[in-house]
Amino acid sequence: MLNLASLNPQQREAVESLHGPVLILAGAGTGKTRVITFRMANLMAHGVSAQNILGVTFTNKAAREMLARVSTLIPSKKSGSREKVEKPTICTFHSLCVRILRRHIELLGYKNNFVIYDQSEQLSAVKKIVSHISGNKELSDPSALLGLISRYKNSGELRMPVTDAGASRIFLSILNRYQSALKACNAVDFDDLILLTLRLFKEHPSALEACRNLYQFVMVDEYQDTNSSQFNLVHDLTKVHQNFCVVGDDDQSIYGWRGAEIANLLELEKYYPTVKVIKLEQNYRSTTTILSTANSLIKNNARRRVKNLWSKNGDGSKVILHTFTDDEDEAKTIAEEIEFARIAHRIPWADQAILFRTNLQSRPIETALRKTGVRYHLIGGQSFFDKREIKDFMAYLKVLINPEDDISLLRIANVPARGLSDVTMERLLVASQERKCAVYAVMKHSDVLGEMLPKTRENVLGFAAMIEELRAPLSAPEPLSLKTWAQNLLERVGYFEDLRRSEKAAEAGENRIKNLRELMETMDSEEEGSRMGGAERLQNFLETISLDNDRFSDKDVERQAVTLITMHSCKGLEFPHVYVVGIEEGLLPHARSKVEGTLDEERRLFYVAITRAMKTLTLSHCEGRRKYGQSVPAHPSQFLKELAPEFIEHASVQQRKPVTVNTGKSLFAAMRQATEG
Numbered sequence: 001m002l003n004l005a006s007l008n009p010q011q012r013e014a015v016e017s018l019h020g021p022v023l024i025l026a027g028a029g030t031g032k033t034r035v036i037t038f039r040m041a042n043l044m045a046h047g048v049s050a051q052n053i054l055g056v057t058f059t060n061k062a063a064r065e066m067l068a069r070v071s072t073l074i075p076s077k078k079s080g081s082r083e084k085v086e087k088p089t090i091c092t093f094h095s096l097c098v099r100i101l102r103r104h105i106e107l108l109g110y111k112n113n114f115v116i117y118d119q120s121e122q123l124s125a126v127k128k129i130v131s132h133i134s135g136n137k138e139l140s141d142p143s144a145l146l147g148l149i150s151r152y153k154n155s156g157e158l159r160m161p162v163t164d165a166g167a168s169r170i171f172l173s174i175l176n177r178y179q180s181a182l183k184a185c186n187a188v189d190f191d192d193l194i195l196l197t198l199r200l201f202k203e204h205p206s207a208l209e210a211c212r213n214l215y216q217f218v219m220v221d222e223y224q225d226t227n228s229s230q231f232n233l234v235h236d237l238t239k240v241h242q243n244f245c246v247v248g249d250d251d252q253s254i255y256g257w258r259g260a261e262i263a264n265l266l267e268l269e270k271y272y273p274t275v276k277v278i279k280l281e282q283n284y285r286s287t288t289t290i291l292s293t294a295n296s297l298i299k300n301n302a303r304r305r306v307k308n309l310w311s312k313n314g315d316g317s318k319v320i321l322h323t324f325t326d327d328e329d330e331a332k333t334i335a336e337e338i339e340f341a342r343i344a345h346r347i348p349w350a351d352q353a354i355l356f357r358t359n360l361q362s363r364p365i366e367t368a369l370r371k372t373g374v375r376y377h378l379i380g381g382q383s384f385f386d387k388r389e390i391k392d393f394m395a396y397l398k399v400l401i402n403p404e405d406d407i408s409l410l411r412i413a414n415v416p417a418r419g420l421s422d423v424t425m426e427r428l429l430v431a432s433q434e435r436k437c438a439v440y441a442v443m444k445h446s447d448v449l450g451e452m453l454p455k456t457r458e459n460v461l462g463f464a465a466m467i468e469e470l471r472a473p474l475s476a477p478e479p480l481s482l483k484t485w486a487q488n489l490l491e492r493v494g495y496f497e498d499l500r501r502s503e504k505a506a507e508a509g510e511n512r513i514k515n516l517r518e519l520m521e522t523m524d525s526e527e528e529g530s531r532m533g534g535a536e537r538l539q540n541f542l543e544t545i546s547l548d549n550d551r552f553s554d555k556d557v558e559r560q561a562v563t564l565i566t567m568h569s570c571k572g573l574e575f576p577h578v579y580v581v582g583i584e585e586g587l588l589p590h591a592r593s594k595v596e597g598t599l600d601e602e603r604r605l606f607y608v609a610i611t612r613a614m615k616t617l618t619l620s621h622c623e624g625r626r627k628y629g630q631s632v633p634a635h636p637s638q639f640l641k642e643l644a645p646e647f648i649e650h651a652s653v654q655q656r657k658p659v660t661v662n663t664g665k666s667l668f669a670a671m672r673q674a675t676e677g
Helices: 009-016 032-045 060-073 093-108 119-130 142-154 165-184 192-203 205-214 228-238 288-298 327-345 359-372 388-401 406-412 422-435 446-450 454-475 482-493 495-502 506-520 534-545 592-596 599-610 638-642 667-676
Strands: 022-026 053-057 077-079 082-084 089-092 217-220 244-248 276-280 319-324 352-356 376-379 562-566 575-580 613-622 624-627 630-633 648-650
Touching: 009 032, 009 276, 022 032, 032 053, 032 060, 032 217, 032 244, 053 060, 053 093, 060 089, 089 093, 093 192, 093 205, 093 228, 119 142, 119 165, 142 165, 142 228, 192 205, 192 228, 205 228, 217 228, 288 319, 288 599, 288 613, 288 638, 319 327, 327 352, 327 359, 327 575, 327 613, 327 624, 352 359, 359 376, 359 506, 359 562, 388 406, 388 454, 388 482, 388 495, 388 506, 388 534, 406 422, 422 454, 446 454, 454 482, 454 534, 482 495, 482 506, 482 534, 495 506, 575 599, 592 599, 599 638
Parallel strands: 022 244, 022 276, 053 089, 053 217, 217 244, 319 613, 319 648, 352 562, 352 575, 376 562, 575 613
Antiparallel strands: 077 082, 624 630
């Protein structure tokens, strides 16, 4: 029999509750994966065939991890001369539906070798349909329309995503043509997988009966994240045999914005009246102080299943709360604290993480970490410095400092379009290689230009003249505002207008422009302004924010770097030392929460962030925050008042100022020089 001695009493009760509906309320860090895998192994130890056990989760990574763990718990069987391990089915919701549809989709008029369209293929199908639609911007933009179709399919009750009656009729017409186009190609999209399975179960009871007979014991992980369609799917499979075990935590339900229904967990008794509820409250991750802080916050949500996390890991340090002047001060201080911790206390970068509510908050943090020499990697969003508009802007700056930078010049020569086609630039590149000089130099060679058509020659000369015109202010004797110069540069080349024109959604173009303005606000340094020329200051700016490829492109960066991550992306992760920044009204809770009535979900999001910390937790808010170049007042989040004060230590200004030595360097910089140089 399976050895259950390593489980605590509540975990063991969950593992031994094999029949009937079971709800395992697994708080953060309470070992839910361990319970799920042990329970599956225990079912097999009690004679249940592996093929009759189904485990469903949300990511392929989680499914693979569970299957690997279960495999270590199941004894192998001899099959001839070979050892064989029977394994249960563990997969995502969509993978489960593919399995079912491959066997039964012919009942719905498809062939069982159907293809699943990815987003680009879906977009192509939609573009053909909407090419003749005009007037309604939301319905004539293919990307926006795909989003509406997905929302409609995932709403469970198929709620109309547009409110206007006329627009609703157009939407349904487009949807029907889209579905017909896919079926004509024997294709389905990602959302269809669950909807077609539900339709199969409704229209063909024999297929549903076959699936119920196959999957006699069903377990669902992260149940609080299920939407209406996913709930209906597992309910169809289990409502007869009732061998239905779900694992989840309503306090970690943070995906309501993408359709997750917390009611699926809170109201489980409505559909399974005899459900047995088992609470896992012993946390193996965090200190008592961190857990007590989290408990004091989440108890303010009235609609929840009460649980109280506790730990045997000791009290640990108090939670540190910083108040900063602005987000630049916040980023700089945290970057220095992280590096001080690495040098003075031997805490690796990889043991430290910075959590924030929105991706836009990463910009000052990334900049501060670069300046401090701290390696980092960003999860849950694209790095600010990897965005297309930022890379284009940086390429312009590099060309204006050094026109012989071929890589940068080739990037921006035809951005925005100015008649310098790929063919033209390829000819110039070949000519430069033949003459062993830069592309910019051959743009002025009369023999190279003489081989071009008059219009092409005019475009090449015009580009070269523009570069010289834009460079001139950098060498002028009078003081230069790099911010103003850069704004004039982007206006002069038409880049802002090009962004507005190239993005299908107007908001997307404006967001890219705002990103550029955000970066330009950092270009002028008060210390350098009076003693350096424009070119030298621009060179310093580029050196400050440019990536050191040897340092930051390491394949093992995730194991050697500070993690930057949004709160929505951090669920399921843990870090010894966590910084949660920007805990302010409008950010956390987000400004939309008051309009949309999602304050409880915002509180759960903060709870998730807190419970990622294992040893130390540092929180911070600012008195002011820069938004697209403007400094605006910021106010502490209402959630900070809900944290039990006995677990919080307010950091004084003296505490957080870097200690300096007589060289003028901060202490951590001096220590790093001593230990590394």
